[in-house]
Amino acid sequence: MRKITIVGAGQAGLQLGIGLLGHGYDVTLVSNRTGDQIREGRVMSSQAMFGTALAHERALGLDFWGDACPPIAGLGVNIADGQGGRALAFDARLDATARSVDQRVKMPIWMGEFARRGGRLVIHEAGVEDLERYAAESDLVVVAAGKGDIAGLFERDAERSPYDAPQRALALAYVTGMTPLPHRTGVSFNVVPGLGEYFTMPSLTTSGPCDIMFFEGVPGGPLDRFDGLTPDEQLATFQELLRTYVPWEAERCADLALTDQNGTLAGRFAPTVRKPVATLPSGARVLGLADVVVLNDPITGQGSNNASKCAAAYLAAVLDHGDRPYDAAFMELAFGRFWDNARSATAWTNAMLGAPPQHVLELFGAASADSRIAARFVNGFDDPRDFFHWFMDPVAAKNYLAEVSA
CATH class of the missing domain: 3.30.9.40 (D-Amino Acid Oxidase; Chain A, domain 2)
Structure with missing residues (x-):
C-alpha cells in the first residue's frame, strides 16, 4: 500500500486525503490544530463554492449540510x-x-470523517525537519499549508505573478x-x-x-x-x-x-503563483497544493473553488500514475492538470483587480440590458475558462455582442 502524507487540513488537504483513502492509499494528514480548536477559533474566509467544486465534494460523500x-x-x-x-x-x-459553509463548521467534521474512513490524523506544527522525516517515510508528501515557513520553500513564479504587493x-x-x-x-x-x-x-x-x-x-x-x-x-x-x-x-x-x-x-496579501515542487535540504522533493501554489485575491471568490479543483486534479493524477515513483516529473504533471483550469481563474482575477478596460465597461452595460449576457458573466464564476471566449479580449467581446444582437 502506497503511503502519502499531506501537511495541512484545509479544504484541499482534507478533500485529497479522503479521496485517496477511498482508493486504498495509506494516508497521514498533519494539522497544526485540532477540530475543536478550529471550531472555536477565528473565521478563515468567505469560501463561496460554486457548482463544480461542490460536485467534487458530493462525489466523495462529503456534503453533510444540504438544505441547512x-x-x-x-x-x-x-x-x-x-x-x-x-x-x-x-x-x-x-x-x-x-x-x-464556514470552515469552522466544515473542517472539524471532515477531520472526523477522515479518521473514520481509516486515515491517520496527526496534530503537529510541521516544520522543514518534519518534512524531511515525512519524505523519508512516505512515497509522496503534499504540502497544503498555505502559510508559515514550509510554504516559503516554494519559489515564487515571477512569470505567473504580476503583483509583488497586496492589491x-x-x-x-x-x-x-x-x-x-x-x-x-x-x-x-x-x-x-x-x-x-x-x-x-x-x-x-x-x-x-x-x-x-x-x-x-x-x-x-x-x-x-x-x-x-x-x-x-x-x-x-x-x-x-x-x-x-x-x-x-x-x-x-x-x-x-x-x-x-x-x-x-x-x-492583506500579494496574489502569488509559486512553482509546484520544493526541494528539501536533503534533496527530497515535496508537492505544493492549492493556496501553496496558487494564491489569488478573493475578489472573484476562487480560493476554495481552486482548492477543491486542485485536490480533484491531484487525486486523478495519483490514480493515473499507478505504481510508478512520485518524482519531480509526476509532480509537475499533477500541477499541470490543475493549472489548465487555474490559469484562467488567475488571469481573470488579476484582471479584475485593475481598472476595467473599455470593452468590459461595454459588456457590463450590455449585461444590464440583456439577461443572456448577465447569465454568462455570473456563471463564469463557476468556470472562469469561459471568460477567455468573450470577456477578456476586446475583439472577442465585440464579436460576442454582435452575435447576441443578431
Whole structure:
C-alpha cells in the first residue's frame, strides 16, 4: 500500500486525503490544530463554492449540510456612480446552486470523517525537519499549508505573478440581521470604481445561517480602514462605509449583529503563483497544493473553488500514475492538470483587480440590458475558462455582442 502524507487540513488537504483513502492509499494528514480548536477559533474566509467544486465534494460523500446551508442561487452586480446611486446593475441565476459553509463548521467534521474512513490524523506544527522525516517515510508528501515557513520553500513564479504587493486591504464579518436580497438568495457584488469592492453572501456558521460582509479596499484609499480594529469596531466601520459608498446595501444592514467575537477577519496579501515542487535540504522533493501554489485575491471568490479543483486534479493524477515513483516529473504533471483550469481563474482575477478596460465597461452595460449576457458573466464564476471566449479580449467581446444582437 502506497503511503502519502499531506501537511495541512484545509479544504484541499482534507478533500485529497479522503479521496485517496477511498482508493486504498495509506494516508497521514498533519494539522497544526485540532477540530475543536478550529471550531472555536477565528473565521478563515468567505469560501463561496460554486457548482463544480461542490460536485467534487458530493462525489466523495462529503456534503453533510444540504438544505441547512442557505443556497446561493444567483449573483447580482452593482456599479456605484459616486453620487450615492448605481451607474448600472444586473442580476442572474446560477445554473448550479452555490453554497458557503464556514470552515469552522466544515473542517472539524471532515477531520472526523477522515479518521473514520481509516486515515491517520496527526496534530503537529510541521516544520522543514518534519518534512524531511515525512519524505523519508512516505512515497509522496503534499504540502497544503498555505502559510508559515514550509510554504516559503516554494519559489515564487515571477512569470505567473504580476503583483509583488497586496492589491487590496481585505476585511470580512459574519453577521445576523441582514435583510435578504429582494429577488433571490445569493451574492451581491458591488464595485466602487477606483476605491474597491463590497460583497455579501449567505452562509452557514457555527450558530446557524448568517450573512458574510466582505470589503476589498484599494490600499491607501478610503476603504482601507480595517487594520487594528476590534470586532465591534470593524462592524461599525463597515456600516459607516456602506452608508457613504453603497447606501443601497446600508438599507439591508440596519439591525446587524456579529455572529460571534471570532466572526471577523482582516489582512492583506500579494496574489502569488509559486512553482509546484520544493526541494528539501536533503534533496527530497515535496508537492505544493492549492493556496501553496496558487494564491489569488478573493475578489472573484476562487480560493476554495481552486482548492477543491486542485485536490480533484491531484487525486486523478495519483490514480493515473499507478505504481510508478512520485518524482519531480509526476509532480509537475499533477500541477499541470490543475493549472489548465487555474490559469484562467488567475488571469481573470488579476484582471479584475485593475481598472476595467473599455470593452468590459461595454459588456457590463450590455449585461444590464440583456439577461443572456448577465447569465454568462455570473456563471463564469463557476468556470472562469469561459471568460477567455468573450470577456477578456476586446475583439472577442465585440464579436460576442454582435452575435447576441443578431
